[in-house]
Amino acid sequence: MERTRILIVGGGFEEAEIALVTPASYQLYLPLLPQVAAGVLTPQSVAPPLRRLLHRTSIIPGMVIGVDIRDRRCVVRLISGETETYAYDHLVLTPGSVTRSFDIPGLDQQARGMKTLAEAAYVRDHVIAQLDLAAACTNEQEKAERLQFVVVGGGYAGTETVACLQRLTNAAAKRYPRLDPDLIKWHLLDIAPKLMPELGARLGRRAQQILRERGTDVSLGVSVAKAEERRITLTDNRVLPSRTLIWTAGVAASPLIGTLDAETMKGRLVVNADFTVPGRPGLYALGDAAAVPDLTKVGGAVCPPTAQHASRQGKHMARNLVATLRGAPMTPYRHKDLGLVVDLGGTDAVARPFGYEFSGLPAQIIARGYHLMALPTFTAKARTVTNWNLNALTGDDFLRTGFLSRRPATLQDMEATDAYLTQERARELTA
Template sequence: MSRPRIVVVGAGFAGLSALRRLERRIPKGAAEIVLIAPNDYMLYQPLLPQVASGLLTPQSIAVSLHRLLHRTRMVPGAAIGVDVRSRTVVVRKISGETAYEPYDRLVLAPGSNTRVFDIPGLVEHGRGNKNLAEAVYLRDHVLAQLELANASDDPAERDERCTFLVVGGGYTGVETAASLKLLCEEACKRYPLLRDHIQWHLIDIAPNLMPELGENLGRSAMELLRQRGVKVTLEVSVKEATEDKVTLTDDRILPCRSLIWTAGTSPSPLMGGLGLETNKGKLVVGPDLSVPDAPEIFAIGDSAAIPDLSKDEDDALCPPTAQHAERQGPAAADNVIASLLDRPKTDYRHKDLGLLVDLSGRDAVARPLGKEFTGMPALALTRAYHLYSLQSGPGRVRVATNWAIRALLGGEVSRLGFLNKTIDTLVDTDQIDQYLDTEQAHEKVLVAGGAHDRA
């Protein structure tokens, strides 16, 4: 009898925690475990704003999978389709080749994409902060604008290059604005004539900043940003963007060459092509994290519509946070094992532990377990949580060392030379257009002869 084959798609918080539980719980040789992911590291996304500001080096938050996984076979590529009938995943490897991975159990944790809207100029002129390449690029872009402004004799160009707009009043947007504003302040030691020209704006269509924090802490975060010199405007978004200006929905026009878009995420297109039920693009699963019409498939993380059993509302779903994803992974792994052993599966249930926001410098706000903190106590809690959540000893040492170096010696404001043409738009259209629906995936599998023996 052949060993069961468990395929996991994605190595973010959800996918990695599922894989680690599978390796711990399944005896050696009892099952084959396969990971499909484009990178050989897990990105600790909550600290991306600190990479963008130069507070942390990129490798500090890239947790090596080779250090954490010892019995998992890694396939370097992206899952672009699933043939549900033959139980086969279609993979586009990083080499461009197409591969086919059959499965007995499939755990889908592909993460999410940057959410964009049909706003003229957004894709061409927006900048994101969702992966390492974007974070490093964003830092170089901001510093380049200051260098160019300092070298310009044109007052209009100087204003355009010194004006920065962050869209999105959630966790990422707030931290990105705070961190990069601090970077600009450090750069102004080199460019003192720009100090009065630099403007940072943070806008959001919602009436409150980070509503998950609660009214008091949301207001505290907004006050801290304004004290830093960030102009916060709510219930406003972008109407149009060009190379040198941004028009807002309140008809204001900002001379601006830096539009930073952090206005949420959208589910992976992989989920919509399965031919299974979705909710706003997320794959619908039951409380046990399995798909009702395909119980051999489990879905977790940002692209799964998972019932939130801690809420009284029948239609409440778990929010797409790292906290939930990290805990959904082990729950899915346990239920995968239970399904293989024909044992009862258990429901995923988790109480929200709160939110912590690091505003760089010495500012932070935190609400762990319903208790509110600001200032240094919040900063200590926030950074202790990040060190605890990093699943790598070397990663923890690198992050703590970077923080210590910045505190003792200050920061560096030199560009790293990443202003190239491969990541200069907000969305890589190839990464969206590559996905297959289930019929296309089935045809590819049959043509390739890679179908599972149960097809």
């Protein structure tokens, strides 16, 4: 008897069996990317290799760029650039999310994201390069442009990014005797009236206070109106001389979802609580790309696109697939949100586990303890603890790897948002 073919798309937080299509050979733990950008953690700490995790899975190095739902075939672009088609009986979509952008002049060319390992490495190189170039230049205007950094997005990602990178530049300034540390300025912008509202008013204010005490200019109710190579114009008409724009203003489901000719909710694929796609037999979706009903809440709520839910949904999906193959019923996903932790570097953190509020060192212990539990391998946990301790004892060497090129990498370059096919084109290639 021919074996059932199960194809998994995406290698984020979801466990996979049989065949996994992913452009990267690691399972990226996104919450710690800001610490990679700041040099606190090495890339290996947050990206355990899939071949260490998956021993009976065929890993296909590429990305699904189109799906022919009718004939149950996928179009895969391999990392070599070649295109191949794969048939499936069950297709599990976990392509994750990409940085959400807006129709703001210059944003697509000037903004850098914090969604991939390559983006974190790129941002680190870019920030250190600005310090190097500012120390070498004699033009005061150019120096001001290179030493002002703008982060947009007052959620978890943006707050941790600005906190970690400001600690990087403040520490690095001591190694640059020709630089005035007071010229290094960080700006955090968010169009919302509050910083991280999901934390609650008190902890949100505490996080904002910590950032401001370090010298970060936090501007709420403000965003970017126009981005240019050497300056950023804000919606309140201020103009910031800056060559660094880091964009963390939310996420959007992978563009693959928009090619499927299926119902979506705010860009995420509509699914049932057991991850099945209505009217599409053999098709499942979960994680950031799926609007999974949150059965712990009322009013049609869906699970937020967080690592916490994605990892648990992956395990539940595996159990449901096994049940399907054995003729047993699938069960709905139900999981209570454990809360939010925000590591601001050093002994600063805020945390809200199970509704209880913490700040300072207790919150830092909770935050790092949660991350250690979430990392999937002992090796990753050991590397992370070692990196934290080594950084605390010796600091950073502010090494620039030369990752920058003459042509700056855009969000589209880093996150491959332009790679996907329409249903019609996918059918042509799989015919």
